Amino acid sequence: MNKAEYKDMWVYIEHDGTEIRKVSLELLCEARKLCDAAGEKLAAVLVGELPESEVQKILECGAEKLIRVSGAGLERFSVDAYTELFTQLCRKYKPSAVLVGGTIDGRDFAPRFACRLPTGCTSDATQLVYDPKTGDIEFIEPAVGGKMMAVITVPFVRPQVGTIRPGTFKYVPGGARGCETIEERFDFPIEKIRTRALSFRADEYDESLNIADAEVIVCVGNGLKGADALPRYRELAVLLGGKLGCTRPVFDRGVLPYKLVIGQSGVVVKPKLYLAFGVSGAVNHVTGITDSDTIVAVNRDPEAAIFGYCTYGIVGDMDEVCDAMIAQLKARA
Ligand SMILES: Cc1cc2nc3c(=O)[nH]c(=O)nc-3n(C[C@H](O)[C@H](O)[C@H](O)COP(=O)(O)OP(=O)(O)OC[C@H]3O[C@@H](n4cnc5c(N)ncnc54)[C@H](O)[C@@H]3O)c2cc1C
Structure with a gap:
């Protein structure tokens, strides 16, 4: 050729x-x-x-x-x-x-x-x-x-x-x-034509699952203890005018839907503010967030790879840090 x-x-x-x-x-x-x-x-x-x-x-x-x-x-x-x-x-x-x-x-x-x-x-x-x-x-x-x-x-x-x-x-x-x-x-x-669409019914549209253009994203990683711990992260996202996202293991555990997975096999996001709670910083995930303006990472492991990508890093328990952020935001309101 x-x-x-x-x-x-x-x-x-x-x-x-x-x-x-x-x-x-x-x-x-x-x-x-x-x-x-x-x-x-x-x-x-x-x-x-x-x-x-x-x-x-x-x-x-x-x-x-x-x-x-x-x-x-x-x-x-x-x-x-x-x-x-x-x-x-x-x-x-x-x-x-x-x-x-x-x-x-x-x-x-x-x-x-x-x-x-x-x-x-x-x-x-x-x-x-x-x-x-x-x-x-x-x-x-x-x-x-x-x-x-x-x-x-x-x-x-x-x-x-x-x-x-x-x-x-x-x-x-x-x-x-x-x-x-x-x-x-x-x-x-x-x-x-061997495969033919016989009818078409659109998914019920849920705006909260459309995170590609969100300006603020609160991302929960595998550090999440379970679905019971989720409401505080939803609340933080709402207080910041943003949306909830997750890493793939959180989807694999059946806690959040696939449309919220951020990274190589999920959605690529470009928010102004990206908050990562209990996210290790695997390349497959980070690939989807590198265009964020500001990245804040919360992880109890000071050696976590995510700290190599973030603008601000907080070493601590994710639930405690999330609760403290919510309290601060409510105090300011
Ligand atoms: C082909 C391929 C494609 C992939 N695509 C994607 C993708 O699109 N998106 C994606 O996310 N992953 C993807 N993955 C998976 C990816 O490689 C990682 O396994 C995944 O991103 C890890 O998610 P995580 O950081 O939430 O979990 P983990 O790696 O398990 O990390 C959990 C983190 O939480 C911290 N932690 C635990 N408890 C607490 C606590 N109480 N407080 C604070 N911190 C805590 C731990 O220190 C740890 O750093 C892909 C993998 C492959 C092979």
């Missing part, structure tokens, strides 16, 4: 017909930087209809090409149709990279079309770096339980496919650059 024949970095635009999922915009902004480093063009692949105000967001992230795909069988996400679509589009246009949000749909179809091409697909990178010597993207992510950082590349084939979790990168549009629109027609035979 001649890698030089493969040009342009693509971002798949995931949307629900009215709004673009934020992860796609985050990826556009990150891919913009990669394209600048590589001297390549940034292309967005949009399947189906979307209001023009949303399309404008794509342009403002600096996309230079917009591949708009319409056709039968694409009205709603279908892993069969989207896998075939991206296999064909990649064969036709030969992009150097395709970045897809690490959502339920993205994780479903990206490895499949990568496999059909065939090329490599990597998931959950927390950093993307363009290497000018090789022309490859380095997908960097914590490995071996966070003890090392793995640098994964797709050195011999193209495109380089990657799924990236929501919240990993920042959505900071750098401005429109002038964009060429390419219309593509693709009809996928309905009878070839």
Whole structure:
């Protein structure tokens, strides 16, 4: 394979017909930087209809090409149709990279079309770096339980496919650059769709479980004695105008839901204030909090790794420190 024949970095635009999922915009902004480093063009692949105000967001992230795909069988996400679509589009246009949000749909179809091409697909990178010597993207992510950082590349084939979790990168549009629109027609035979959505019922929306954009987060770790000890942390979060989050062991113990897990396999957060109670500071967790403005850690072990990441550290019993904070906040009210 001649890698030089493969040009342009693509971002798949995931949307629900009215709004673009934020992860796609985050990826556009990150891919913009990669394209600048590589001297390549940034292309967005949009399947189906979307209001023009949303399309404008794509342009403002600096996309230079917009591949708009319409056709039968694409009205709603279908892993069969989207896998075939991206296999064909990649064969036709030969992009150097395709970045897809690490959502339920993205994780479903990206490895499949990568496999059909065939090329490599990597998931959950927390950093993307363009290497000018090789022309490859380095997908960097914590490995071996966070003890090392793995640098994964797709050195011999193209495109380089990657799924990236929501919240990993920042959505900071750098401005429109002038964009060429390419219309593509693709009809996928309905009878070839093996898995079909028969109906759709949304989860009951619970705002307290949406922590990605919270400005204050009170995170409870495995030091938590049990569910009985939780109310004080909820109270502290409310007093600070924030939300509750947790580490993975707290979810594994069945104390809090998965949507509150922060870190590599959970949510990446960027609050102004992050309070960690009974959190050891494992890399898999810390990966999700490094963009916090201020980190306060409470741990009874003065050697805990979390103290290497925090702005302020308190050595002490988490419940006692939490109670003292609540008392102080109430005294000030
Ligand atoms: C592939 C992979 C992905 C992962 N993804 C994630 C992820 O997304 N998020 C995540 O959180 N983890 C993740 N993990 C798990 C991660 O490696 C750690 O095991 C986890 O983060 C540890 O959670 P913890 O700090 O709450 O628990 P522990 O490591 O058990 O630490 C508990 C801490 O509480 C302190 N403590 C105990 N009692 C008290 C007390 N009374 N007062 C004060 N301090 C006390 C202890 O000193 C200790 O430091 C992942 C692991 C793997 C292998």
